[in-house]
Amino acid sequence: MKLVRSAVIAAVALSTASFSLSAQKAGVSEKIDFTAVGAPIAKAPADPEISAALKQVSVDRIKANISHLVDFNNRTTISSTDTDLKPGTGVLAAAEWIKSQFESYSKDCGGCLQVQYDEFIEQPQAGFNNSKPRIIKPTPLRNVYAILKGTDPVASKRMYLVTGHYDTRETDVMNTHDPAPGANDDSSGTAVSMEAARILSKYKFPATIVFVTVAGEEQGLNGSGHLAKLAKEKGWQLEGVLNNDIVGGDTTPGDTLQSKTRIRVFSQGLLPSAPIEQIRAALNIGAENETPSRQLAREVMDVDRTYLATAAPKPLRTSMELRLDRFLRGGDHRSFSEQGFAAVRFTEWRENFDHQHQHVRTENGKEYGDLLKFDDFNYIGQVARLNMAVLGTLAKSPGIPQNVRVVTSNLDNDTILTWEPPVSAAATPSYQIVWRETSATDWQYSVDAAKFPGTAPNSVRLPVSKDNVFFGVRACAGSFCSQAVAPVPGR
Structure with missing residues (x-):
């Protein structure tokens, strides 16, 4: 990103210089007001405490957490109603394990984390976009979250949240028994939230940080939808939501176009549900990209410049995507955006759809399924560091x-x-x-x-x-x- 920014500034300077020469010959002023005031954006100095925290990210622990999640076999949300699952499998068993991990982090920091479930019953729902319903009977859902309360009595009212979804699916979203490992979608995002909780809980911040893993994403953003509404009803001063979904850095043999130094950041522009007068006013001044979520994405890019854009041995550069999400897909940041909270989504640079939402199998020598072998744990570690740096910066x-x-x-x-x-x-x-x-x-x-x-x-x-x-x-x-x-x- 630093190289991109330097190139942009150099291009502006070159354009200005060319104009200046012509202007001098024409006898007119070449000064441009917006370059004459202030200075080009420079990266902020790294905070020693945040830098120390980033060094503690453990790729081995991330891999172990994802491996353990894969071992639950099938974490489809609707498996919470099944009574014939093997012991230690299914979505509820996964929720209990995640909660136990958050509790162990809290024990290590002297009880600094408030660990709890956001439990509710999702009622049967109609299908969307002409599809069949994905929840056909009352279904228990559990979001798991841990709150690191801010140390300042005033600033602690502000909250920043990181999340990933721990539910999975295979080709048939209603299949609760066949393997649906979800190593990338979205054990990778869940592992980011867990590793951030493990490390940042060792530090103190003025504002409050919330570490979350949600269920129900694959059934229709149910878990995040419930938590976002709960945050709204409780009056949470939630100023930023970081959603990590498919951040595993898929490693497919022969794919030469994947980038392990880039991460996409998606964010909501104008809310379609906003009052029409508000939408018209924004469009009238060209402010469709000035929304809170787009500003949060720019803050991510700013933090990235300080901590990761030039990091060794590999940098991680953010790419701001001026759209809510990818075509035909959705994510949990949308739930928070719809409640008026600033929210972004992190996703790897190039997805392999043979390794998402697929029945695990091999056909004509090609492997299908979201398998552990395709994750790049070093890449996930970098994504975790980016999330932690953003959370730490905003919380301070x-x-x-x-x-x-x-x-x-x-x-x-x-x-x-x-x-x-x-x-x-x-x-x-x-x-x-x-x-x-x-x-x-x-x-x-x-x-x-x-x-x-x-x-x-x-x-x-x-x-x-x-x-x-x-x-x-x-x-x-x-x-x-x-x-x-x-x-x-x-x-």
């Missing part, structure tokens, strides 16, 4: 600014931004203004808000045209900054 940040506005009452080439402090900051934060050209995906420039104070508290007046760039406001505690918040027009 002051939280997101509120009610960010861009003043549109004046026809001029300045930009006036106003905002209110985060709702649960441990101390008075500083603020950073970031911006990018309207054709760019990621932030390009930044400036300390204190350098361009406005006439009111928590405001700036920048000599940059609001028509040519997208702005964001970040709250910072030292080098720990929140994801940016895009301003909405105000008078």
